[in-house]
Amino acid sequence: MARSGQPPRVAIIGGGIAGLSAAYRLSELAAASETPLEVALFEASDRLGGPLETIRRDGFVIETGADSFLSEKPWALQLAERLGLRGEVIATQEQYRKTYVVREGRLVELPEGFSLLAPTFIAPVLRSPLFSWRGKLRILLEPLIPRRREESDESLARFVTRRLGREVLERIAQPLAGGIYTADPESLSIAATMPRFVEMERNKGSLVRGLRVAAHGRAAEARGTSGARWSLFVSFKGGIAAIIDALAARLAQSIHRRARVIELNQRPEDADSVTPRWRIRFADGAEFDADAVVCAAPAYALAPLLEAHHAQLAAALAGIRYASAATVAMAFRTADFPRLPRSFGFVVPIVENRRIIAGSFSSLKFAGRAPDGMVLARVFIGGALQSEMMALDEDAMITAAREEFAALLGVAAKPALVCVRRWPESMPQYEVGHLERVAAIEREAGALKGFALAGAFMRGVGIPDCVHCGEAAAEAVFAAMTSGG
């Protein structure tokens, strides 16, 4: 398959966590099997990592995008270990593991045991001021609601309203579960985002029952294990970008920045070949030929590249919509807070009609993020439900963030440091039917030789999922190349 006398070449388009994971996995596979292989990663911008970006300033460790990843999905942690970062992994500060929800302009603690969209225990729900009596009664009825018979996908809003009532949707599921995807719950697919809850309904007939069984299982498992266990979310001492820096250092020879791909086609001279090679064209007119390609740019960026070669695949990719968001990091003195919530942060239901969708206390969530006596906080702006906020300029975003902090937390002081970061078109929207859409994309992509897709638009937006699909894409193209397929 390779050019005569030359090692086979794999090109990777996109230098986010998915593309970098694919490139690193390819280098591992080649080294382990002593297969000569040239890996070239092309990134349009001059920085790698996408929303994994850490800025160190005046003793603060500021995460402008992602700040942590789930430890129970193993792929990111495993990659970190292989990169020699085990000693850098840090757990969250469990004494602050609390989440608040804004209700009528005040911060109310999320009832104990509430898991994204359903409660494990009823007593804390009954005591909570988050719900009206009518809302509480509706939650109590959940175990009696018959399970849904149809297998088809439905929206998060329909699923939650059907099982637990409108208040749980408006007060918790929309800001917490919808917030992860910065999505509109009326169009967010429950099957693609929270399959665990769909299974609970199917298998246990009730989410409350299902969560309770799972909690007992976890307690039994915890009693049976010894040694340290990671917290639910982890990061790195130096910040989330440590994993990007480590990948970039290992892959330095393979990485080409400011290399925007504008077209991906099979070489015309290979039209009759059973193993045609790919030709990549760049914005500056340069070309690059490769035996295999891993496409790890966002779906809307890949669609135009593929249009000439595979219009159907291009159209399917173009069908995945994205939302934009921005973060405003602000540093205050601890003394600036009349009462600092001892928590990781808070979410703001859309029904509250405020200008931020969430806030977090980075320096309470992880140690070492701020100098002593200071608090590093962040607010999130925009998302599918407040897209109009993205039209604000930087100063207006800072004003909105400060006014909301003053109203919700009583912090009137000027922040000692502010850092605004926009993330345009950064959150793929898993709309109802997403899994079927991705399956169709995979079928189309699977028919192309030496071709694989990876990235947040596929089967998980979280960092571990992106690592997983990048590595899976690498393994698929490597297997096909080494088997001559």
Ligand SMILES: Cc1cc2nc3c(=O)[nH]c(=O)nc-3n(C[C@H](O)[C@H](O)[C@H](O)COP(=O)(O)OP(=O)(O)OC[C@H]3O[C@@H](n4cnc5c(N)ncnc54)[C@H](O)[C@@H]3O)c2cc1C
């Ligand atoms: C604000 C924010 C906060 C988040 N917080 C978390 C969190 O705390 N935990 C978590 O697990 N997840 C979080 N996520 C989600 C997660 O960070 C992303 O889903 C993930 O990083 C996406 O990685 P990716 O490699 O698929 O895409 P990207 O990181 O978007 O990488 C794609 C790359 O392709 C490049 N590209 C585009 N077009 C071309 C082209 N034509 N040629 C060459 N290159 C091109 C882009 O420049 C980009 O660098 C967050 C996301 C956002 C936006």
